[in-house]
Amino acid sequence: MESETRERDEKRPESEAKSESEAERTNASSGMGVADHSKSTYLELQRKKVHRYVIFKIDEKKKEVVVEKTGGPAESYDDFTASLPENDCRYAVYDFDFVTSENCQKSKIFFIACVHQISSLEREVNSSLKEVPSFLHRASVSRCIHLMELKPVLVGPPNSSLALMIGNSLKSPSVSRIRAKMLYATSKERFRRELQGIHYEIQATDPTEMDLEVIRDRAN
Numbered sequence: 001m002e003s004e005t006r007e008r009d010e011k012r013p014e015s016e017a018k019s020e021s022e023a024e025r026t027n028a029s030s031g032m033g034v035a036d037h038s039k040s041t042y043l044e045l046q047r048k049k050v051h052r053y054v055i056f057k058i059d060e061k062k063k064e065v066v067v068e069k070t071g072g073p074a075e076s077y078d079d080f081t082a083s084l085p086e087n088d089c090r091y092a093v094y095d096f097d098f099v100t101s102e103n104c105q106k107s108k109i110f111f112i113a114c115v116h117q118i119s120s121l122e123r124e125v126n127s128s129l130k131e132v133p134s135f136l137h138r139a140s141v142s143r144c145i146h147l148m149e150l151k152p153v154l155v156g157p158p159n160s161s162l163a164l165m166i167g168n169s170l171k172s173p174s175v176s177r178i179r180a181k182m183l184y185a186t187s188k189e190r191f192r193r194e195l196q197g198i199h200y201e202i203q204a205t206d207p208t209e210m211d212l213e214v215i216r217d218r219a220n
Contacts, residue, residue: 032058032063032064032065032183032186032187032190032191033063033064033065034064034065034190034191034194035059035062035064035065035066035067037066037067038054038056038064038065038066038067038194039194039195041054041067041070042054042093042194042195045070045093045095045109046095046109046197049073049095050073051070051071051072051073051095052071052072052073052074052075052076052079052080052094052095053070053071053075053080053083053092053093053094053095054067054069054070054071054092054093055067055068055069055070055080055083055084055090055091055092056068056090056091056092056093056191057088057090057091058089058180058183058184058187060183065091065187065191068090069083071083077094077096077212077215078212080092080094081207081210084114087177088177088180089113089114089115089177089180089181089183089184090114090184091111091112091113091114091184091188091191092111092112092114093109093110093111093112093195093198094109094110094112094215095107095108095109096108096109096110096215096219098216098219098220100220101220106219108199108200108218108219109197109198109199109200110198110199110200110201110202110215110218111192111195111198111200111201111202112201112202112203112204112210113184113188113201113202113203113204114204114210115181115184115185115203115204115205199219200218200219202214202215202218
């Protein structure tokens, strides 16, 4: 039996094995699961049209993507965008109804990853990450940020520009936003795979990138 199992594994397509390996690395680096309630709420939107939109956030304590807010079928796209935080990252799904040029009523589900633009301080910190030893940097950028929060001396000499910067700005909102963006970036693919039936995906670093006209253009 063991030899048969080994033989089947050896015959598996290389692309399949590679895909699973990449997925495992992504899951390990993000460390974020998906709450059952998040999955079931999405299915309510997709199959039962109970919600117009669902907004998700990462709960770092639970290490899960959880539901933050839902919008009823009568709510508009403006209601949806007004529900998103101005200075934080979120995932969302939106059920967009529209009429085609042939006068047919249709619906498309959008997955939207909201990640705000990088500030000048964030660019400086990201640039300084190049000073991080390769064995740390390759582990994942989010892991490096975690290490810097715990013990800055691990990533450079006390008088290095990186150590000084981290020491002076670890408590600032900008640095917190960097870590949030990294968490959302490393967790996105895993979460996205849990949502079957998504028609379009948008990554918005600016409100204009998820404007209603953008949604309309993609849907048509």
